[in-house]
Amino acid sequence: MIRSVRYLISGVLAGAPLLVGMLLLGIAGAALTPVLVGLPLLALLALTGVPVGAVERWRLRLVDPAPVPTPHRTPDEAGPAAWARLRFTEQATWRELAYAVLLAVVLWPLDTVVLTVALGIPGAMIGTPVQLALTGGETRAVKLWLIDTYGQAFLCAAAGAVLILVLLRPLARYARARAALTRLLLAPRQAEGRLAEVTRSRARLVAAFDAERRRIERDLHDGAQQRLVALSMRLGLARLDAPPALAGRLAEAHAEADQVLVELRELINGIHPQVLADYGLGDAIADAADRSAVPVEVDVELPRFAEPVESAAYFAVREALANVGRHSGAERARVQGRYEEGRLRIEVRDDGGGGADPGAGSGLTGLADRLAVLDGTLAVDSPPGGPTVLTMEIPC
Structure with missing residues (x-):
């Protein structure tokens, strides 16, 4: 019972400052957005749910012994930029922001009302004799009933004691329901x-x-x-x-x-070609183009990537060039590669007859599967008569 009361009181103590802080961040961010200073404040407002979620999962231990793991993943790279980039792309971040808004606007006022009804009013009734002694003449119990004798005061105190015993069980049930809602919103989704x-x-x-x-x-x-x-x-x-x-x-x-x-x-x-290990993806693609049965123009400007990324991209390009030589009837091909906004993008274009269909069980299916291992995608644009353009993208 005491743990339920502590849980609800701590919710009130956390929710009131949260409401003030979110209002200040929102107002300041909106006001300063025209001079770009407000954008970091709005970004900070969007991430407010992350620390709030961590605190709320910790507070759940007061009424729910089962631990709630964090729904967030650990960034692959160090540094605040990688952390923020990952958090902004996670669904859990936005669920936590929604919970923070719910806590600031609805939950803590509701907790205040429940505590007032279940503890505040009975507590004031129990303290009626003390109030009467301090005033020396008469007092009003809970601002409602006029009390001018100690008999009435002790009767009111007894009624308050009975009322608090009656309301403790509903208070505990409310605290458990409140905790269940928090767990539902902040625990990791099974999927x-x-x-x-x-x-x-x-x-x-x-x-x-x-x-x-x-x-x-x-x-x-x-x-x-x-x-x-x-x-x-x-x-x-x-x-x-x-x-x-x-x-x-x-x-x-x-x-x-x-x-x-x-x-x-x-x-x-x-x-595993040695040129890929020694010089990187750009030179490896150029080497694959030199070995192609069809003349290939190479326009590739790429940094070094992790080994799985370089390997998947290299073999995908090599398979694409092999398909050009075997099936397209093309006279020339072109490979273009760039790294922009955290994504490796490679385009293989040929002037062949077109009509390539990834769903027909061709080698394009295996090529797409190779990229999908790294969350990459393959887009095929191959109208009848050509040209055929394969666009490969890998987040990295």
């Missing part, structure tokens, strides 16, 4: 929790896939490739001392070993 876990597991899968691919590349480079190099050298040395009848067969074996070595190097380069 959001599942989505966050899916996002984290998907990131772990991407990292594990990249690590496994690097391991296979390393094993092929340090194992099979070195053995083939040694075999090719031995065949070359054997040809020097072999009789003419055997030299021809050794030459064929030597050439075959060299061809296998070339193919293995191409395979290793396809698993």
Whole structure:
């Protein structure tokens, strides 16, 4: 019971200053917006719900022992800019702002009314004998009933004691309902929790896939490739001392070993090209364009990105250029890449016959899936007769 009273009283003590603070921020922000000074104040007002939500989840422990975890994610980067950018894009931030407005305008006045009815009025009735003694003649209990004798005063006090005992149970029920509303608005949504876990597991899968691919590349480079190099050298040395009848067969074996070595190097380069690891996505795209069956113009100005982003973008571009060479009938293609407003945007355009349909089970489906792992998107514009434009975007 005492915990319920403490919960409601602390709500009143938190809500009244919150109302004043939000009003001051809103008025000052609106007034100063024409000179741009008000914009940070309005942004601060929008984030008011974040600390309010944290305090309210802590206050819930007074009546609800089950902990309420925060619905917010941890920023991937350090610094206030990354924190603010993430908070403004989370649904939880806006739910907390709505709760802060509800607390400032409705909930704390309602808590005040409930406390006044359940405790204030009975408490004033219980204190009637003291009031009568202080006034020395007569008093009015709860500003309503005239009390001029100690008999009436003690009778009023007894009625107040009975009334407070009767109202304590409804007070506790109201406090529990109030806490349930707070939990409903401020606890993480189950769907959001599942989505966050899916996002984290998907990131772990991407990292594990990249690590496994690097391991296979390393094993092929340090194992099979070195053995083939040694075999090719031995065949070359054997040809020097072999009789003419055997030299021809050794030459064929030597050439075959060299061809296998070339193919293995191409395979290793396809698993994870060294130019991507050493020089970044821009140079890797230029290298892929040089290998394309169709002449490709490259216009790419990109910084370095995280390995999963560079890997996904590189293989998506390479797959797109392979599709151009196999299916489009194009004579030329163009790759343009930019990094703007936190998004990597790459456009692959060709002058082929068009008609590419991502829903027809083509390689575009796999390309879209590759980007979706990093929350990226693929847009296809390919009318019959062309041109075909693939636009890839990855937030990073």
